[in-house]
Amino acid sequence: MRVMCTVSAWPTHWYPMVAVLWGLQAAGHQVAVVCPPSQAAPVTRAGLTPAPVLAELDIAFLARLRNVFDAQAGAWPYDWPPPHPVTGAPMKAVAEFGYAEFTRAGAEKIARPVARNGRAAIAFAREYRPDLVLHEPLAMEGLLAARVVGVASAVHLWGPIGTHERDPAAASVVEYPVGSFAPHGAGAVALDTVGHVIDPCPEPLGPVVDAERLAVRYTPYNGPEEVPAWLLDPPTRPRVAVVWGTSLTAMYGPGSFAVPLILDALAGLDVEVVVCTSARDAAGVRYTRPGVRVVAELPLHLLLPTCAAVVHHGGAGCLMTAVATGVPQVVLPTGMDQPVNAARLAATGAAISVPRAGADPEAVRAAVAAVVGEPSYRAAAAALRRSNDDRGTPAELVGGLEKLAAR
Structure with missing residues (x-):
């Protein structure tokens, strides 16, 4: 047909x-x-x-x-x-x-x-x-x-x-x-x-x-790219992905770009950080702390299976890829469908929602520490993945x- x-x-x-x-x-x-x-x-x-x-x-x-x-x-x-x-x-x-x-x-x-x-x-x-x-x-x-x-x-x-x-x-x-x-x-x-x-x-x-x-x-598809060699090596500490949508700055203005705030939050945790964003936004991330890697256009279905958690804006693409790979999430919803996405995901126990408008490093740090350290979030994320696989x-x-x- x-x-x-x-x-x-x-x-x-x-x-x-x-x-x-x-x-x-x-x-x-x-x-x-x-x-x-x-x-x-x-x-x-x-x-x-x-x-x-x-x-x-x-x-x-x-x-x-x-x-x-x-x-x-x-x-x-x-x-x-x-x-x-x-x-x-x-x-x-x-x-x-x-x-x-x-x-x-x-x-x-x-x-x-x-x-x-x-x-x-x-x-x-x-x-x-x-x-x-x-x-x-x-x-x-x-x-x-x-x-x-x-x-x-x-x-x-x-x-x-x-x-x-x-x-x-x-x-x-x-x-x-x-x-x-x-x-x-x-x-x-x-x-x-x-x-x-x-x-x-x-x-x-x-x-x-x-x-x-x-x-x-x-079934995640996030674009065709090569698997970088560093991604094949297992992380020595819990890996946290930071994903910020390519459209948010265009829609909500430069003040909405939350990657610096998130990196400040993660600085107090014993984690490895991979920032995944657009090439334009990646060029603007000035952060040199050891254990922080900034990459552009890396498909999430390659990255997220190696992660203990993902912090993102609540877009459906990242959220659903994390669901399919069983990764706990911290969501900073900015607008459009993101608040609804974040609320429905948080209700499953697999995520914590920290609305972007009121987010500060302390709140984000506490949320990431919880989803990485508390077994209930990993269990809820695994249950969502099983529900998807079924x-x-x-x-x-x-x-x-x-x-x-x-x-």
């Missing part, structure tokens, strides 16, 4: 789908990944076939815009203003972003790309004639195209946020601006109208889903997807 998959311009949103797409290809099915041009190379490196026909929807702009709205409503938790939604530059006050600029930017960065993507996805589907369409929550043109051409579809979650969240804060994370889809006559194209959901989360993490749930094991593999999901396409 032919499978069409739509993805956004944010690699960590579609990385969780890679193993499922590999499984489909290995079973002899054709897979085309419909994507923006920026994702063509990453899709190719993942061993998949890109169809770069979508426009670039600026997700960082959407996040910064939401942050400005939060600041205007008094819900921005930081002592610096959010970055300018369009430029990403620091602002002295949110009033610097006015209504006229919002109107222009909204048309240029949201309305036009989304409308174009709807048309492009439908046109591709009509030519490609898929038997099944898969998409991630911020690539809803996949659902639109499936309805227009009359084939089955399923959305693939990237983490603990589900399709039918009751909490507005959780539901707003996966809202997609679908207003321009109405003229295509496909009905309401919204996440809570999907019929089938591929859920890679162990049950204790609890994404809220009211559609047919297709459970699958979370789910069917991506290869085993293929049969269910074949049946879905044949309905």
